[in-house]
Amino acid sequence: MTAPLTPPHQPPHDDPWQKPPGGASPCPGAEEAQDGPDMKTEVRQAAVVLVAVAVPGLLLGLLWLWLAPRVPLISDSTAVYLKDTEGEEAIASDGTFILLALAFGVISGALVFLARRHGGIPLVAGLAMGGLLGSVLAWRFGVYLGPTSDVVAHAKAAGKGVTFDAPLELNAKGGLLAWPVAAMVVHLALTALFGPRDPEPEEDWGPVPPSAHDGPAQDGPS
Numbered sequence: 030m031t032a033p034l035t036p037p038h039q040p041p042h043d044d045p046w047q048k049p050p051g052g053a054s055p056c057p058g059a060e061e062a063q064d065g066p067d068m069k070t071e072v073r074q075a076a077v078v079l080v081a082v083a084v085p086g087l088l089l090g091l092l093w094l095w096l097a098p099r100v101p102l103i104s105d106s107t108a109v110y111l112k113d114t115e116g117e118e119a120i121a122s123d124g125t126f127i128l129l130a131l132a133f134g135v136i137s138g139a140l141v142f143l144a145r146r147h148g149g150i151p152l153v154a155g156l157a158m159g160g161l162l163g164s165v166l167a168w169r170f171g172v173y174l175g176p177t178s179d180v181v182a183h184a185k186a187a188g189k190g191v192t193f194d195a196p197l198e199l200n201a202k203g204g205l206l207a208w209p210v211a212a213m214v215v216h217l218a219l220t221a222l223f224g225p226r227d228p229e230p231e232e233d234w235g236p237v238p239p240s241a242h243d244g245p246a247q248d249g250p251s
Contacts, residue, residue: 074145075155082137082159082212083166089208090170092129093197097122097171100195104184119200126171127204130164134211137163141212142219156216160209168199 098118102109141156142148175197177183187193199205 068151071149071151075151078141078145078152078155079159079162082141082156083162085133085137086163086166087170089129089133089163089167090174093126093167093171094174096129097125097197101192102180102184102195103192104187104189106189109180109184119198122197123199123201123204126168126199127201127207130167130204130207131211133163134160134208135215137208138212138215139219142216146220146224148216148220148224153213153216156212157209160212161205164205164208168205172197172199
C-alpha cells in the first residue's frame, strides 16, 4: 500500500504561500525599518566627525600665520606701496596655506579611517564638510590674528618710510578645497585597499528534484 507523499493536513515545506511561524505575514518594509537606527547612528557619527575635523582648523590658522611670509609695505605719508614690487610673498602665503591644508587633509582622512573602517556616505560627507569648515575657520582665524586690515591706520602708526606688514590674505580661494579633497581621497583610497570586504553571497541551487526512476515510498506489507 502506497503512502501519500504529502499528508492532506500538512502543507508542503516548499509552499511559497506558507505563512512564517507565529502567524506573522512577511512585510516588504520590515528590513527597511530595521535599517533606520543604523542610518541614524551613521548620521550621528558623521556629525561627530564633522566637528572633530573642523576644530583643528584653529591650529591650521596659527601655523599659517606663523609660517606664511609677510608682505612688506611702506608709506610716504600720501600713499602705501609695496616695498618689493617684484616680491612673491603673497603667492608664497597662498602656497603655504594650501600645503598645510593638504597635510591636514591627509592626516584627518587617515585618522577617520582608523576610527571608522566601515565608512559610508554620511561619514565621507561629514569628513568633507568638516575639512571645508576647518579651512574656512583657519583662513578667518589667521586673518584675525594677523596684521590689521586697516592699512591706512597701520601706515600712520608706523610712520613715513617705515616698513610694516600687510594684512594676511588668501587670494586663491580655491585653496579652501585642498583639505576636504585630500581627506576624501585618502579615506576612499584606504577604504578601497584595507576596508572590510562584503562576503560573497552563496548560490542557492534550490531543492534537488527526484530522479525519474525514483518511485513513491512503499510501506511494508499490511
